[in-house]
Every structure is written in C-alpha cells, then in structure tokens.
Amino acid sequence: MTTPVIECRNLQKWYSGVHALKNVNLTIHPGETVGLVGDNGAGKSTLIKILSGVHHQDSGEVLIEGRKVDLRSPKDAMRHGLETIYQYNSMVPTMSIARNLFIGREPLKWSVFGFGLMDQKRMRAESVQAIADVDLHLRSPDALVGELSGGQRQGVAIARAMHFKSKVLILDEPTNHLSVKETDKVIGFVRGLKAQGLTGIFISHNMQHVFQSCDRIVAMARGEIVFDKPTAATSIDEVHALL
C-alpha cells in the first residue's frame, strides 16, 4: 500500500462551544478523487479550512505523505502542496490572468527581504502554458479575470494549482453560482485531475456532480464522517438516505 497523501487523525474543533469536528479520521491516497458531501453545518467546511491552513485544529494531527505537518496559514498549506479553490473563486477580477496566477508567488528578478521586481515576461509565458495545460483557450494572459466566465475562472484557478505542482487540489463548492454549461466544464476539470496525477477533494451539495466526477464518496453529518465508500459500490439514493 502506498503512503497516503493526506491522513487526518482524531481531528477535533470547537467554535465557541459548538463541537464542529468530532474525532475525524480520514485517509486519502495519491490520485484519488474524493467527493465530500454533507448538509450545511456537517463539518465539511471546517475540515477543509483546517487542511487549507485557514483554521487550526484544537486537537489531533494532519499528516502529509506520512509526515506530521503544522498548517498555520494558507501559505503553509500551499508549501505542502495543498491548494484550495473556493466557491467564491480565488481570483481577483480587476487583475490580469498572468498577475492572478502568481499572486503571492511572483517570480522575481531580484529581491530584498522578499520584495522585488517581478519577472513579468516569465509570468506571461508561464501563464499561457499553464492555461493551455488544462485545455482552456483564452484570449491573452493580459485579459482581466473579470472578463472571464465563472467556469473559465475556475479553470484558471485549477491551472494555477497545477502550475505550482500541487499534490492535492481542494475544490470547495466550485460549481455554485455557475450555469449548467459552465458546471460541466468544471466537472471536466475535476475528472482531468487523475490524468495529471493529482489528488482531488471535491466538496459539493450536489450529489450528481460528485457522483459524475469522483471515485470515492465521503459523507459527513454533525461533525463526524458517517459514510465512506467507492463510488462504484454505492448510489445517490444510499447517500441521500444517510444525510
């Protein structure tokens, strides 16, 4: 058996008296695409926020590729190869695609204490490549993200995660507020993760979307994992009955 890419052990989290995560154990292997489902307040978001470094667990531990890690900020999570794409989209609409792709990770020609001149030529060239890699066809790396459709934006976000060689892509309800056609595009991206050798965690309210794109379904309720089966061995009705 290969080393799991993510392993959560006895994760617990309280929010001012509310027990949001109760002893959550979850193991995810490289190349898996896991669908994480559950009602509002089931603990999905809390679990994802811990994995993406936004919140820190009150107890328990997170292991990445067998090593214990301490994720204190989004930057920590990215450094360990965990990249999160949020439902509201993690792109800045008033900035170009090239600038968006490198927010916080700009290639620098020279720098003093981490501040310096950006290598804009390289940013443009690499963003053209990164976008082409996810089969997205855009006009120019200088186009503003605000001019793209919702689906294209999620595509650019996925291109960004791939460009930085993320190991795990966490997609937090990426299909919310998207049209049917755009949703199909995003589901296509999720399906494509496996071919690129990436592990995916796809959070969604929509069972159809999860069943179409994931090979394992994990369901949460009241802060616990209540269901965990390969997609092939279950059905939408079975998961629905549980929630």
Added chain:
Amino acid sequence: MKRFLKIYLDKPELAGLALLIVLLAVFQVKSNGVLLSFENVRGVMGLLPEMALVAIGVTILMICGEFDLSVGSVFALMPMSMAVILNSGVPFTAAVLLGLAICAVIGFVNGYVTLQFSIPSFITTLGMLFIARSLTIVISGGFPPLLPSDLPTWLFTDYIWQGALFRMSFVWFVGIAVLAAALLSLTNFGNWIRATGGFNEAAASMGIPVKRVKIICFMLCSVLAGFAGLLQVLRLGSPLPSIGEGLELQAVAAAVIGGTALAGGIGTVFGAIIGTLLIRTIDNGLVLSRVDANWFKFAIGVLTMFAVIANAWMGKMSRKIKVEAHK
C-alpha cells in the same frame, strides 16, 4: 483600430489627459495666453507637487481598498511638529525624520484601529482628521512658531537654478511618483496591493498578509501627506496650523478623477497626477479667466461626478469590445 479603442477605454486616466488638454486650450484662449505663460506655469508648478504627493498616497491606499480622510490634518501636523522640535534645538535632519516618524505612527494607528476593530477606514480616519488637527493647534500653542532662517530650502523648495521653471520640490515629486508607479506595477508588493483591494478574500486565501499590506499603505499615505506639508511650509516659510484644510477631499477627488475606484483594486499613480493637474488647472484657469473664484468647488464637484460616470461607461464599453487573441 478596435484594439486601440479598447486599450483607450480601459485606461480612464487617458480620458482625463484628453480633458486636461481641452481645458488647457480653453483657458489659454480665455486668459488671453496668460495660462501657459512662463510665470504662470512656474507658479502652478510650485503648488502641484504638494497636492500631487498627497493624491498619490491616497490613490495607493484606495487601490488597496481603504480610505484616508486625515491627510489634510497630517499635512499640517508634520511641519508643525517639526517646527516645535526644531525650536527645542534638534538639528534639521533629525527634526524632519522625527516629523515623518510621527506621520508613520498616525498611519499605523489608522490602519491598526481600522483592521483590529473592523470599522470602516472612513470613520477611523475621520476621527484622525480631528485628532491630528487638534494636536497641530495644541502643540503650536496658538501661535505659529518661527522657523530658523538657515533651513536647507535649496534642497526642497528653491528654484532648481536662478530663473528655472521648476522648484526642487518638483524633482522630489517626480522621483517619488516614479518610485510609487514602479512599486505598483513592477514589484510583487504592488501585485499584493492590487490583489488586496481587488478581492480581499482571494488575496488572503493565496497567502497574502492582507492586514500588513493595508497597514503599510496607510503608513505610506500618511508619510507622503506629511512630506507634502513639509514642502508647503518650507515654501511659505511658516508653519500655519490651518494649512491642508479641505485637502483630503481634493486628494480623493483627484484620485477618482484620475480613474481610481472607490471600491479598490483599480487606479494608477499617473491617474492621480492627471487628476491633480486637472484640479489645479481649473483653479488657476478660472481665476485667470476672471470667473468668480467661488465657482472653483462647483467645477471640481461636477468633474468628480462626471469622471465616475464616464469611467463606469468606458468600462462597460470596453467589455463589449472583444479583441481576438494575438498569440
């Protein structure tokens, strides 16, 4: 042609530039050629750096999504505190640095209070407007202190050479403007400022220290306002406690006229300068054309509204024009 039009529509500061040229032509005729005469341009160029530096600071802060109403008061407080420090026997360089340090502290307090207590910076800096103005008058003791006569005005406000068009303050202004423009468009920190103002949550999720970025912008804005106040006081030769009143709103107007969005994420240093030039040209042009000077604020008001409406319209038109890929 289409691409050219789109590029033009995407840059509201270019519309400001076009308007500036039109106004220059109109006032040049109405003032019988006085507007662009050497002496008049010389006078306007002496005033320009003071307001433009404030507008640049305000613009950078607005790009990162915050707002500063206290710049006019800081504009007065910095030279006043410097004068008081000078009178206690501290040398000029140290007094200037201390004065700028006071501005940096004010900027820090503006930013810290705004972010720590999640209150709109509009309110925080409105409070600071009163606090800094009050401090200015209190430390002056009611009477403006005298400045020593041997201050190095050759470095700040004297004409570059005898009979030159520009004062040294213009050199400072150009230098600072170039640095600020480079900071915004060429450095990674500039990228963070735009990301923070454009979409705070997204910037934070990409690991940008958004609070630190904002506090640095608040400090930069206050320091630039204080430095501009220093230039004015060195030019006038006396630290009056009332200077800079109303400047905060003119600076915001200059930023907005130059295409800076109140919501953050959009704006340029060049736009701020164009906005300032427009305001200064209208001010000067109305006087030279013998129009009642009380129409000045009316004109600025109309221009501000017009600029915002025009920017919104241009943005909409620009999005309609889809330029094909050129790669």
